[in-house]
Amino acid sequence: MKERISIFWFRRDLRLEDNVGLYQALQSGHPVLPIFIFDTDILKKLPKDDARVTFLHRQLTKMDKELRNDFGSGIGIYHGKPVVIFEKLLGEYQIKTVYTNHDYEPYAKERDSEIKSALEENGIAFKTFKDQVIFEKDEVVKSDGDPYVVYTPYMNRWKENFKPSVDLLVYDTRSNFGKLLKKKGLPSLQLKDIGFSPSKIEVPDYKVTPTLIKNYEDTRDYPAKEYGTSHLGPHLRFGTVSIRKMVKKAIEEKNEVFWNELIWREFFMQILWHYPNTVNEAFRPKYDRIEWRNNEEEFERWKEGETGYLLVDAGMRELNKTGYMHNRVRMLVASFLCKHLLIDWRWGEAYFAEKLLDYEMASNVGNWQWAAGSGVDAAPYFRIFNPMTQVDKFDKEKKYIQKWVPEFNDPSYPSKMVDHKEARERCLKVYKEAVG
Known part of the structure; x- marks a missing residue:
């Protein structure tokens, strides 16, 4: 006889306390099996030492250990396509309901729709809750x-x-952990089991x-x-x-x-x-008429922090080394790419998506469109950051620059790849031709 259980599916909610979906699952009247799925459709797009995967794995391991040691339970950790994993679970348990928290990104909505249909065909409810906002x-x-x-x-x-x-x-999950499924030998995975290796980049604690x-x-x-x-x-x-x-x-x-x-x-x-189309399209459609230069060599120099503009280069080097960039500097490097180099904001958005530890599609797309002038609540296109005066305003003593561009006073440091005044005039001309 298969055990009758509820499942709680962790996704973007990797904590045991004050977790809405987990709390609701624990009220279901059935033992709760918490699970996490390393989704192969997401993982295949990532570098094999992605710091976010290391962070996820470490957090899951910590949570799993606490549930095993204190409650004789644990988290079932799986690797594969979610719909296939649920088919496997259906063979092992009599599942009454699957609980999880909402995810709003386009891929997540498609995935959840597929899972919901597959579960409902088997008479299983799929219940999701608001938790991350x-x-x-x-x-x-x-x-x-x-x-x-x-x-x-x-x-x-x-x-x-x-x-x-x-x-x-506050959703009091902890006092309900006695309702978790008591089970030894739940599947557990090491990073190497999912084809990844530990990252050298650490996710800092929040302060x-x-x-x-x-x-x-x-x-x-x-x-x-x-x-x-x-x-x-x-x-x-x-x-x-x-x-x-x-x-x-x-x-x-x-x-x-x-x-x-x-x-x-x-x-x-x-x-x-x-507006899910804004992932790939300008919120203001006329901005998709811009004739981007999209020079790949210049894009590489921007990525490597070799533009000759100190604050831009410091920001990009910080990003490449740590997976983080200060928000004020993010605005400058994004503006520089779109306005000074006339490179499509989507190129920059994709690079940030690959590198940023705090990458969230909504904020990343929104902020890149803001920088390009094409988004909601956008800066007017003729407002173009001056990379030199930004140094005077926000890093006057060059402490941040010194940390990330130590050779900035050395002849080896590259000269400016574009003249600010010329780049500004070129940008205004191209934008005006596109958007009037």
Whole structure:
């Protein structure tokens, strides 16, 4: 007789506490088997030492160990196509319901639709829950139901809709762990079993301290300040921290700027949900008429941090070495690629997707389109960052530059690959011809 169970499927929610879908599964009345699937459709596109895969594996191992040691349970860790893994599980267990949390990216929506159909054919419910955001999809819209495409009105409506007693509810999973399936010998995988090797790049712990939040607006624009930013991005991306916990901290420390940054993330997520075509197409269609130069040699110099512009090069080298880049510098390097070099924003977006530890499709696409002038709430195309004055504003003592471009005063450092004034004029001409 096969065991009757519920399944909880971890995806972008790699934590045991305050996890909505896991909490709901534990209320199902059946023993709960938590699982994670290393999805071959996702893995095949990644470098074999991808730091994010190492981070995922390490987090899963830690969670699995805690469940085994403290509760005689564990996480079943699988490798393959999700629909095939569920077929395998159907042969082993009598599954009543599969629980998981929403994922909003286009591939995830297709995958979940396929899984839902396959399960329903076998009489199994597929239940998903909101967990990685406070508001999702069309929960924050204009009075007529249309989505917001400008951040500030969205943020204002977000705060009007926000009710701490409901939206910051903590889901007490731990006291329910006695309801987990007690089972030894659940499948476990090493990195090598999925064809990966450990990365040399470490995902830093997040540093959301009262001091950081209090000083956030004074420190966040200066890349040389070690504790000026939170490094929260990867942890929100993979759900190792609860968004509810972070919003609560922002409110407790009375810091609107930090809170607003968390809302930006949700703004871009609802844009992607309403406008999934923006992954590959300009939000403002006329911007797809731009005649990009797309010089591959220049793109390589940008990627390697060899443009001759100090802050651009420092940012790209930091990204290549650490998987992180300071947000102020991200804006500059993106603008430089699109405006100075006239290289398609999609090229830059794809490179960031490959390198960034905190890569989230919605934010990455949204910010790249902002830099190119083609997105929602975009900067006007004639606003072009000056890479030299950006140094004066944000790294005047060149501490950040010194760290990543130590040879900047040496004759070996490359000369500027384009003249700022000439590149600016060229950009304005090309953009004007395209968008009028």
